[in-house]
Amino acid sequence: MATCNLCPPGRREHPEDEMAEHLRTAHPEVDEDGTRKGDDSSIVTGTSLESAPEPTA
Numbered sequence: 001m002a003t004c005n006l007c008p009p010g011r012r013e014h015p016e017d018e019m020a021e022h023l024r025t026a027h028p029e030v031d032e033d034g035t036r037k038g039d040d041s042s043i044v045t046g047t048s049l050e051s052a053p054e055p056t057a
């Protein structure tokens with residue numbers, strides 16, 4: 001599961017494979033990488049977005 005820090009507490013958990021789609025539909029003002037447009041700060045943390053590096057097992 002991925003955590004969307006833009007959603008209200010208790011409603012932040014989303015399947016990782018739906019996170020990009022969720023950001024597009026629920027938070028269109030936020031880029032897919034979790035950063036708000038025009039803001040360099042990272043909003044979504046603790047996730048495994050497709051753009052995030054996968055740990056090598």
Ligand SMILES: [Zn+2]
Nearest residue numbers: 004006007026
């Ligand atoms: Zn959200």
